[in-house]
Amino acid sequence: MKEISPEATSDVKSVDAVELLSRKFPGSIKPDDRKGYEGIVVDSSKLPEVATAIRDELGFDLLANLSYVDYPEEGVFEVVYNAYNTAVGGKGLTFRVRTSRDEAEIPSLIGVWPGVDFQEREAWDLMGIRFSGHPDLRRILLWEGFAGHPMRKDWREPFYEEDNKPYGTRWPEGQVQRAEMKTPYGMNVQYPGGFKLEGWEPEGEEALYAGLGTPLGIGPDIHQIKTDQLIVNLGPQHPSTHGVFRMAVTVDGETITRLKPVFGYLHRNHEQIGERNTWLQNMPFTDRLDYFSSLANNLAYAISVEKMMGQEIPERADLLRVLMVELTRIQNHYSAIGFLLNDLGAFFTPVLYALTERELILDLFEATTGSRMMCNYMRFGGLAYDLPSYIGGPAIKEGDRERELDTMKFIKGLVYERLPRATDMLDRYLTNNEVLVNRLKGVGVLPGDRAIAYSATGPVLRASGVPYDLRRADPYSIYNEFDFDVAVRYNGDSYDRYLIRLDEVRQSLRILEQVVPRLEETEGQEYMGGKRSYNHRVPAGDHYGHAENPKGELGFHLVSDGGGNPYRYHVRSPSFINLTALEEMCVGHKVADIIVILGSIDIVLGEVDR
Amino acid sequence: MTMTPDDYSDLNNPDIPIPDELKSNIAITTLDRIYNWSRARSVWPLLFGLACCAIEMIATAASRYDPARFGMEVMRPSPRQCDLMIVSGTVTKKMVPQIVRLYNQMAEPRYVLAMGACASGGGPFKEGYNVVDGIDKFIPVDVYVPGCPPTPQALLHGFITLHKKIEGQSIMSVPWYKKGQSEAIPVPVLGPDLIDPRQGELIQAASEGEYSAQFETDENA
Structure with a gap:
């Protein structure tokens, strides 16, 4: 299915990359020789030129991730980039830039990859690294006026106890004190020394609105008519923003001329809490990233840490992981389609159809993991539990006993009968529906090259004609043992983003049909490799692990100092980065189309804001 | 039922x-x-989701759990038409001014249900620098539903508990028939950290040195 273009360079090893780049930029490139680290270190003055060469000459055209690490002992911040090749797949290239902590400033890469826009703003917001040349370097997850940059290692939150868990107050004696008792305000707040309320003015949102006046230069030219432009805010309390998302939109009549997303209304400090936690304690937190697909998040985190630990996984654990993740993908795509129809005005009926099937999948999750949504199922080396022998069903009639459904029979019923039928049903009811076709076709077009430039991943990228799926491009778990196609559509509009979700559900079902017989063969086998432990030590090093989540590439950039806690825990969130392309997709369309385009991207705010 | x-x-x-x-x-x-x-039997909830719990709220609103049995299937996105605010998820400092404003806009009688661990007390994210440790620090809560997230059954139990509370009220003593207007809750402000206007004096006292926070001013900020 995947086409390999003749010009594309073959799988470039980072050693070759160093050679190629050092010849071109003598003195600015050196390999990263710290133990456990890979990739190259680039001199910050040459960064845009080197990045352009990496994109154009080495063929790493997708900048998947931008992460930032604080090394206070050395007095440096490090910005880590991971670039991948969408044409041939394979391992990516890691390159990093170092800058002094006192004057943290590096050149912005927004001219090379526009997809770094929000990620650079995040690095400025949370770490305080300036990106020179970034046109709109504002805080993104917090608000203008917030004191400090909280991801720095020397920053302390109001409820600070110790640097690393387990805290002395909780373990081993467990004398837990309420954190509120320790601050004078009785809440989770602190103010910088010398802060006076008298005469103080909040900073407000001038910075946000300042950027909205200038037209973007794309879309139809409507400035000939000389009409007034109006700024409209959508959200954060809005039924169609899929949570607490906000967009500030400039409209000319009904036509959108600018759009700026506003984030942070659900910023729950995953990364900062994650660096206090032990490695395993982060597993339940990953559940709450994309809360529609907690099991897929579990897998992405588990494979990233297992890679660093060099942990082997037994076959049954891998099979169960694939089973759970593909079922997660199916229920996520069902819900996405249902909510997209909500946004179109088909209020709640399609969602009810979608949620009916989702409930059945959640029944299996609940019986297996103990929770419907927050499954916390995977461990480093395997799983927490095997499949249960039966699934409890509700009593139907009065006086009836609770039903006990055989688990394998239940799974087979889902995979072979119920879900294929439900997929066909959604397809039959929706795909040729006149309203749906009229509202989706040609709306929010994102061409393939722009999608790559914006670092879009997942269904958004594949609907734009780029067959890039990490399950094939950089295989993990046991996906290379299964026969399936990478779903791809070529128009890049909202209709294709709707269709590709149905395609992906069908491919997931195809994988599941191959998983089920193997599950029966391996029944009773070990599902946990290595020894069970609460406290894992991970060898020192730096690793970017990623997996194909229902919404796109979920990545974890992890740095270990050899201890029991992650030194750096950065989440590359697909929903967040897919939104970078939102403005370009919306400009020139009508206000009502924003809702449709947003629905077709399928975001979840837990992951956008983290 | x-x-x-x-x-x-x-x-x-x-x-x-x-x-x-x-x-x-x-x-x-x-x-x-x-x-x-x-x-x-006609409590209309506000169509308003914050985080993970909102998904369980939607699952509750769907056909399997059917809140129409309790007269609660009409969810309105406008606070003016609602009786019940289900705070379904983590309340962040950036979001809390909007939540207080929504609460102030709801017509009385109004009720608040804190759904899940985060809304009740901060939950797993309590230590976070951008998280409010419980919505009850700002608005009065009638029913707390534990869980992370609470199952639909737990939420339905929360609804029934709310019904019991409503049935215990008397028209003679309810505040919304008293003279005068009920006071709006002051909307928190985003400063160097979240500022609750009711704590103005405390913050002033702290800045005059009576309390020194373990906070170091960031020169690079």
Whole structure:
């Protein structure tokens, strides 16, 4: 299915990359020789030129991730980039830039990859690294006026106890004190020394609105008519923003001329809490990233840490992981389609159809993991539990006993009968529906090259004609043992983003049909490799692990100092980065189309804001 | 849950005799009972989701759990049309001004249900620098539903608990029929950290050195 273009360079090893780049930029490139680290270190003055060469000459055209690490002992911040090749797949290239902590400033890469826009703003917001040349370097997850940059290692939150868990107050004696008792305000707040309320003015949102006046230069030219432009805010309390998302939109009549997303209304400090936690304690937190697909998040985190630990996984654990993740993908795509129809005005009926099937999948999750949504199922080396022998069903009639459904029979019923039928049903009811076709076709077009430039991943990228799926491009778990196609559509509009979700559900079902017989063969086998432990030590090093989540590439950039806690825990969130392309997709369309385009991207705010 | 006439029997005041031929048509009750009975069975929640719990709220609103049985299937996105705010998820400092504003905009009688660990007390994210440790620091909460997230069954139990609370109120003492207007809750402000206007004096005192936070001013900021 995947086409390999003749010009594309073959799988470039980072050693070759160093050679190629050092010849071109003598003195600015050196390999990263710290133990456990890979990739190259680039001199910050040459960064845009080197990045352009990496994109154009080495063929790493997708900048998947931008992460930032604080090394206070050395007095440096490090910005880590991971670039991948969408044409041939394979391992990516890691390159990093170092800058002094006192004057943290590096050149912005927004001219090379526009997809770094929000990620650079995040690095400025949370770490305080300036990106020179970034046109709109504002805080993104917090608000203008917030004191400090909280991801720095020397920053302390109001409820600070110790640097690393387990805290002395909780373990081993467990004398837990309420954190509120320790601050004078009785809440989770602190103010910088010398802060006076008298005469103080909040900073407000001038910075946000300042950027909205200038037209973007794309879309139809409507400035000939000389009409007034109006700024409209959508959200954060809005039924169609899929949570607490906000967009500030400039409209000319009904036509959108600018759009700026506003984030942070659900910023729950995953990364900062994650660096206090032990490695395993982060597993339940990953559940709450994309809360529609907690099991897929579990897998992405588990494979990233297992890679660093060099942990082997037994076959049954891998099979169960694939089973759970593909079922997660199916229920996520069902819900996405249902909510997209909500946004179109088909209020709640399609969602009810979608949620009916989702409930059945959640029944299996609940019986297996103990929770419907927050499954916390995977461990480093395997799983927490095997499949249960039966699934409890509700009593139907009065006086009836609770039903006990055989688990394998239940799974087979889902995979072979119920879900294929439900997929066909959604397809039959929706795909040729006149309203749906009229509202989706040609709306929010994102061409393939722009999608790559914006670092879009997942269904958004594949609907734009780029067959890039990490399950094939950089295989993990046991996906290379299964026969399936990478779903791809070529128009890049909202209709294709709707269709590709149905395609992906069908491919997931195809994988599941191959998983089920193997599950029966391996029944009773070990599902946990290595020894069970609460406290894992991970060898020192730096690793970017990623997996194909229902919404796109979920990545974890992890740095270990050899201890029991992650030194750096950065989440590359697909929903967040897919939104970078939102403005370009919306400009020139009508206000009502924003809702449709947003629905077709399928975001979840837990992951956008983290 | 099937409702039978027996369920409504408490509406009838048995002391006043009703002629047999009218028994199926007439009920004699107190104003409080009929007022609370009808209010409790048409609580309209605000269509307002914050985080993970919102998904369980949607699952509850779907056909399997069917809140229409409690007269709660009408969810309105406008606070002016709602009786109940379900705070379904983590309340962040950036979001709390909007939540307080929404609460102020709701017409009385209004109720608040804190759904899940985060809304009740910060939950797993309590230590986070951008997380409010419980919505009850800002607005009064009527029912807390534990869980992370609470299952639909737990949320339905929360609804039933709220009904009981409503049925215990008396028209003579409820605040919304008292003279004058109820006071709006001051909306928090985003400064160097979240500022609750009610804590102004405390913050002022702290800045004058009576309390020194373990906070170091960031020169690079």
